[in-house]
Amino acid sequence: MNARGVPTLQGGRWLGEGWRMFRVAPLGWFALVFAYWMAMTVLSLVPVVGVLVASIVVPAFSVGFMAASRAASRNQPVELAMLVAGFRERLPAQLALGGAYLGSLALVIGGSALVDDGMLARWLITGRGPAEDAVPDDSFYGALAAAAALYAPVMAMFWFAPVLVAWHGMAPAKALFYSFFATLMNWRAFLAYGAAVSLVMFVLPTVLLLVLVLVSGGSLRLQPMALVLPLALIMLPTLFASFYASYRDVFGGTGAQEGG
Numbered sequence: 175m176n177a178r179g180v181p182t183l184q185g186g187r188w189l190g191e192g193w194r195m196f197r198v199a200p201l202g203w204f205a206l207v208f209a210y211w212m213a214m215t216v217l218s219l220v221p222v223v224g225v226l227v228a229s230i231v232v233p234a235f236s237v238g239f240m241a242a243s244r245a246a247s248r249n250q251p252v253e254l255a256m257l258v259a260g261f262r263e264r265l266p267a268q269l270a271l272g273g274a275y276l277g278s279l280a281l282v283i284g285g286s287a288l289v290d291d292g293m294l295a296r297w298l299i300t301g302r303g304p305a306e307d308a309v310p311d312d313s314f315y316g317a318l319a320a321a322a323a324l325y326a327p328v329m330a331m332f333w334f335a336p337v338l339v340a341w342h343g344m345a346p347a348k349a350l351f352y353s354f355f356a357t358l359m360n361w362r363a364f365l366a367y368g369a370a371v372s373l374v375m376f377v378l379p380t381v382l383l384l385v386l387v388l389v390s391g392g393s394l395r396l397q398p399m400a401l402v403l404p405l406a407l408i409m410l411p412t413l414f415a416s417f418y419a420s421y422r423d424v425f426g427g428t429g430a431q432e433g434g
Contacts, residue, residue, distance in 0.1 A: 188370075217231075233275060331354045363423075
């Protein structure tokens, strides 16, 4: 099995493919996303170990979203049971991936702490950001930039790895290797994909909010969250489905279980 190179503009179409898959079964997608959000929220409430366990099960859950996307791409129903598909397909290997993901996150957070003495790290771990009256200094923004740079290769390694383990029977280390170099080989397509996501998630809502304020003559008192929440409900399933679109283009949907 070999990864394929895809045209640059094809990466921009992955988000559109995700939207098409979402429209096949929007209620099913809403159920999946809500169940996932609830599961991760409950896990995160468990002191200390909850956040660790939540990170470890991310790869297994991602396989569930890939299974739902595969069904939607075939115009089949999206069922809630698909969310745990990754827990039924080579679970020990998925948990090994989860352990590697947790370790990678620890390295990313640790690297950022070298820049700002741990301010960003404390925010990410405890959920408590800087005080409202405190203005973050340059080191905090430097830590954000460092974390983003360090997370980029982590994201590349884990983009395809869970589905390569589940559907292609790869060992975790081999899946991470294949995923990293498949992503690197298609960096232009992923750059176009990132631009499309940024446009839809950030630029368009900001422009829409400004237009509404201007049209109302400044009298509109619309809270940003009034736009963010409905957009998130639609965009999260679309994003999850777009991951499958990238897998299908790069690996051709030729996994051992892809026909099932």
